[in-house]
Amino acid sequence: MRPAAEAQAQGRTLPRSRNIYLVPYLLWMVLFVFAPILLIVYDSLFDVEGAFTFANYAHFFTPVYMKMTFSSFWYAFLITAFSLLVGYPAAYLLTKTKHKQLWLLLLILPSWINLLLKTYAFIGLFGTYGAANAILETIGIGRRQILFTDFSFVFVSVYIFIPFMILPVFNALEELNPSLIDASRDLGASPWTTFRRVIFPLTLNGVKSGCQAVFIPALSLFMITRLIAGSRIITLGTAIEQHFLVTQDWGMGATIAVFLIIAMAIIMVLTGTRSRLRR
Amino acid sequence: MRRSFKASNLYLWLVFVVLYAPILYLAYYSFNSGETMHGFEGFTWQWYREVFADTRLLIILLNTIVIALFSSAISTILGVIGAIAIHKLRKLPNQNALLSLNNVLIVSPDVIIGASFLILFTMLGIKLGFASVLISHIAFSVPIVVIMVLPKLKEMSPTLLDAARDLGATEWDVLSKVMLPFIKSGIFAGFFMALTYSLDDFAVTFFVTGNGFTTLSVEIYSRARQGVSLQINALSTLIFLFTLALVVGYYAISRRGQAAGSGARRKDRNVDWGLPNK
Amino acid sequence: MNQLIRMLLLVLVLGFALMYGASALNSSEGYSGDSTLTIYNWGDYIDPDLVSEFEKESGIKVIYQTFDSNEAMMTKIEQGGTTFDISVPSEYAISKMKEENLLLPIDHSKLPNLKYVNPRFMDLSFDPDNRYSIPYFWGTVGIIYNSDMLGGRTFKSWNDLWDPSLRNQILLVDGAREVIGFGLNSLHYSLNDTNEAHLQEAKAKLNRLTPNVKAIVGDEIKMLLANEEAAVGVVWSGDASEIMDANDKLDYVVPEEGSNLWFDNMVIPKTARNIEGAHKFINFMLDPKHAAQNAEYVGYSTPNEKAMDYLPEDISGDTRFYPDPELTSKLEVYKNLGKKMLSHYNELFLEFKMHRK
Numbered sequence: 001m002r003p004a005a006e007a008q009a010q011g012r013t014l015p016r017s018r019n020i021y022l023v024p025y026l027l028w029m030v031l032f033v034f035a036p037i038l039l040i041v042y043d044s045l046f047d048v049e050g051a052f053t054f055a056n057y058a059h060f061f062t063p064v065y066m067k068m069t070f071s072s073f074w075y076a077f078l079i080t081a082f083s084l085l086v087g088y089p090a091a092y093l094l095t096k097t098k099h100k101q102l103w104l105l106l107l108i109l110p111s112w113i114n115l116l117l118k119t120y121a122f123i124g125l126f127g128t129y130g131a132a133n134a135i136l137e138t139i140g141i142g143r144r145q146i147l148f149t150d151f152s153f154v155f156v157s158v159y160i161f162i163p164f165m166i167l168p169v170f171n172a173l174e175e176l177n178p179s180l181i182d183a184s185r186d187l188g189a190s191p192w193t194t195f196r197r198v199i200f201p202l203t204l205n206g207v208k209s210g211c212q213a214v215f216i217p218a219l220s221l222f223m224i225t226r227l228i229a230g231s232r233i234i235t236l237g238t239a240i241e242q243h244f245l246v247t248q249d250w251g252m253g254a255t256i257a258v259f260l261i262i263a264m265a266i267i268m269v270l271t272g273t274r275s276r277l278r279r
Numbered sequence: 280m281r282r283s284f285k286a287s288n289l290y291l292w293l294v295f296v297v298l299y300a301p302i303l304y305l306a307y308y309s310f311n312s313g314e315t316m317h318g319f320e321g322f323t324w325q326w327y328r329e330v331f332a333d334t335r336l337l338i339i340l341l342n343t344i345v346i347a348l349f350s351s352a353i354s355t356i357l358g359v360i361g362a363i364a365i366h367k368l369r370k371l372p373n374q375n376a377l378l379s380l381n382n383v384l385i386v387s388p389d390v391i392i393g394a395s396f397l398i399l400f401t402m403l404g405i406k407l408g409f410a411s412v413l414i415s416h417i418a419f420s421v422p423i424v425v426i427m428v429l430p431k432l433k434e435m436s437p438t439l440l441d442a443a444r445d446l447g448a449t450e451w452d453v454l455s456k457v458m459l460p461f462i463k464s465g466i467f468a469g470f471f472m473a474l475t476y477s478l479d480d481f482a483v484t485f486f487v488t489g490n491g492f493t494t495l496s497v498e499i500y501s502r503a504r505q506g507v508s509l510q511i512n513a514l515s516t517l518i519f520l521f522t523l524a525l526v527v528g529y530y531a532i533s534r535r536g537q538a539a540g541s542g543a544r545r546k547d548r549n550v551d552w553g554l555p556n557k
Numbered sequence: 558m559n560q561l562i563r564m565l566l567l568v569l570v571l572g573f574a575l576m577y578g579a580s581a582l583n584s585s586e587g588y589s590g591d592s593t594l595t596i597y598n599w600g601d602y603i604d605p606d607l608v609s610e611f612e613k614e615s616g617i618k619v620i621y622q623t624f625d626s627n628e629a630m631m632t633k634i635e636q637g638g639t640t641f642d643i644s645v646p647s648e649y650a651i652s653k654m655k656e657e658n659l660l661l662p663i664d665h666s667k668l669p670n671l672k673y674v675n676p677r678f679m680d681l682s683f684d685p686d687n688r689y690s691i692p693y694f695w696g697t698v699g700i701i702y703n704s705d706m707l708g709g710r711t712f713k714s715w716n717d718l719w720d721p722s723l724r725n726q727i728l729l730v731d732g733a734r735e736v737i738g739f740g741l742n743s744l745h746y747s748l749n750d751t752n753e754a755h756l757q758e759a760k761a762k763l764n765r766l767t768p769n770v771k772a773i774v775g776d777e778i779k780m781l782l783a784n785e786e787a788a789v790g791v792v793w794s795g796d797a798s799e800i801m802d803a804n805d806k807l808d809y810v811v812p813e814e815g816s817n818l819w820f821d822n823m824v825i826p827k828t829a830r831n832i833e834g835a836h837k838f839i840n841f842m843l844d845p846k847h848a849a850q851n852a853e854y855v856g857y858s859t860p861n862e863k864a865m866d867y868l869p870e871d872i873s874g875d876t877r878f879y880p881d882p883e884l885t886s887k888l889e890v891y892k893n894l895g896k897k898m899l900s901h902y903n904e905l906f907l908e909f910k911m912h913r914k
Contacts, residue, residue, distance in 0.1 A: 024361075028361070028418065031418070048899075086294070094291070110301075113302055124316050124784075128786055129784065164472065167427065171465060175431075206430055213472075232773075246626075248899075260388075317783065341576075341582070349572045397636050398636065400638065
């Protein structure tokens with residue numbers, strides 16, 4: 001390579017182009033990210049009766065909210081793990097199909113139908129007299145409660161988020177140079193070794209953005225917690241929803257949101273450092 | 280080899296069956312002459328007739344699609360610009376910081392986003408309705424586009440851009456002839472995810488809408504207290520069939536168009552952006 | 558690049574075409590006229606035929622917008638920026654909105670049909686003299702149960718819910734006031750109780766109910782009970798009547814210890830522009846024939862005494878939904894307990910939800 005030329009090229013283009021691209025993006029950010037964050041932080045400093053206080057923050061560290069935080073992270077982790085487990089093979093197999101772009105679009109299509117309706121359909125499918133139980137009965141396992149269990153909650157959440165996982169992984173796999181896989185095979189690597197040492201590492205960027213696109217919104221899931229889990233699972237998102245819409249304790253709701261944002265920033269930094277090591 | 284291929288096909292089919300099962304369930308009951316999604320009583324077209332007779336619902340449907348199309352197009356443009364902006368930052372901590380801020384809207388529950396956008400819009404004096412809904416949909420779709428596009432940018436080797444520049448390409452040429460074609464798949468992914476976000480959103484839209492403007496999600500959620508009528512099932516089935524036809528049709532046409540001139544183009548894609556022609 | 562531009566153009570052209578279509582439909586419906594009335598109501602909470610009849614009779618074009626919770630609706634009205642001439646909040650929301658000056662007073666002289674409203678439902682604690690609100694529908698909270706699934710057993714008291722044989726059979730409605738309320742009622746306390754010891758006692762008692770609770774859900778409770786997903790539910794009477802319409806094996810009872818009496822009232826929010834039209838609309842809905850027609854469509858209990866004459870006997874004579882005065886005297890309207898206390902109720906409810914069997 002020609003370091004001198006590269007440096008020269010960067011020196012020539014970077015300062016100018018940075019200004020151009022950052023301007024509209026930062027404008028968006030100031031209006032729709034900074035302003036809401038400021039509002040949230042501001043709100044978190046007031047109690048229900050509108051008096052200035054730090055009590056909300058103290059309240060967050062009580063067992064109720066700690067337990068809730070823990071279960072949110074646990075379920076978000078489960079959802080992400082299963083999305084990856086189901087989504088990665090699906091994305092891989094998709095790249096092998098003939099009309100892959102079409103199949104990919106068909107994979108996203110179900111997510112354009114209203115979520116509440118699909119959730120109602122799941123209630124019907126998972127219900128005591130629903131299709132899922134009918135199948136269980138015919139194969140001899142017998143009826144059991146599927147609705148309002150951890151299983152149904154994780155299942156439906158994975159259903160919702162799976163396109164967000166498959167898309168980036170698919171794109172990463174598409175860019176993979178097939179000759180690398182051939183080379184690995186020719187060198188005598190087993191399919192598993194090829195996957196572990198060649199394919200997976202090379203698609204890690206896609207996996208990472210998929211995990212971010214699933215884990216982060218999964219932290220603040222609500223609605224499903226009530227419709228599918230029967231309020232047996234309470235996540236931070238549910239609590240915020242309650243505080244904003246039922247209690248109208250915006251202070252406490254905003255406080256939880258502040259912690260969610262901090263948690264998300266930590267996750268981003270953690271996944272970001274790894275990428276530096278890889279360079 | 281052959282057997283494993285079949286097994287893998289089975290897996291994909293299973294994924295598709297699960298993905299479409301709830302939709303087929305909804306569609307099945309849209310023909311139910313009973314009132315609910317439980318116990319199929321008999322076949323009827325009644326709910327479909329009701330959909331076409333209900334002008335209010337049709338207006339809401341059109342509103343929803345218009346908002347989805349505009350917001351995802353604009354947010355894709357903004358998101359691509361944002362991803363390039365992040366990518367161009369030379370220091371990694373800066374990139375991470377900006378990316379974290381980018382994700383604030385994804386992690387924040389919709390209720391909070393909705394409420395704070397509402398406060399923002401009333402402060403700025405924007406009339407609630409079409410404009411406020413459009414702006415907020417753009418706002419919350421941008422980050423997902425960035426997340427979809429950024430990894431593609433990271434894959435692009437910097438030498439490629441330098442090579443283009445050394446060959447005398449202007450900044451605009453680099454962008455339009457090298458960068459954008461390379462990240463195209465990420466851009467499409469971002470666009471479709473933005474479309475998904477927009478069509479699905481209820482909470483944010485609810486807060487920022489007003490003056491008679493409504494989208495389908497808001498309408499469906501607010502009907503929940505009285506029970507969602509099978510009319511909505513019928514409408515969803517129609518939407519589903521329509522988008523299915525659109526997707527398959529568009530795909531078929533674009534393939535036919537490509538087949539005419541570019542049997543070779545796909546193969547030498549790798550060369551295509553390597554060497555700017557002019 | 559070309560493909561990207563083509564795609565973008567396609568999207569934009571399609572978008573503008575549909576926008577044109579929507580505005581054409583809009584103007585064909587006359588939504589752009591001068592004399593309009595914006596009604597902000599729960600989804601599907603009015604007979605659409607009545608809306609068109611009102612439009613024909615008054616020459617006012619009605620714009621119908623919907624909300625799904627009192628709190629979300631209040632936030633919208635508080636922030637302003639959009640016109641609502643009529644809204645239909647629940648009673649606790651009305652007292653809150655009154656406190657925050659979100660309501661305009663109602664001129665009773667413009668409502669000749671007000672005389673048809675049963676005096677029992679007028680002048681209640683949440684709105685003395687009905688200065689700001691006019692009753693629309695009312696109801697109770699009670700137990701709905703499926704005797705067939707429970708071998709013919711029936712319910713009379715809140716305490717019947719704690720029966721160990723009902724394991725995993727009960728669905729509760731997702732409302733802090735409702736659940737903590739029946740916990741208090743089952744101990745013969747008022748459901749407006751603010752005594753901390755009583756509240757803790759009620760919560761401890763509710764915790765012991767968890768083995769019987771299958772789920773705590775929202776509006777889906779109707780669908781779940783009608784589909785026999787569970788045998789017992791704690792629900793609002795309006796929901797109960799809908800469930801029983803769908804599945805006649807179910808029966809509804811207001812427990813003997815007493816329960817909640819709720820209202821949805823029509824109000825004129827401060828965002829109103831067409832105040833004259835709003836009064837006309839309220840008066841229109843108070844007409845006994847219209848009230849009866851609406852009650853039949855929605856399935857809730859009407860407060861309109863004269864409307865009872867126009868309702869079929871099997872509706873107006875149903876004591877489960879039009880209870881006799883003796884039971885009514887045991888019912889309590891939710892008092893506005895103040896934000897702090899309401900927060901506390903919600904916190905207790907949250908702890909109850911997180912209590913594992």
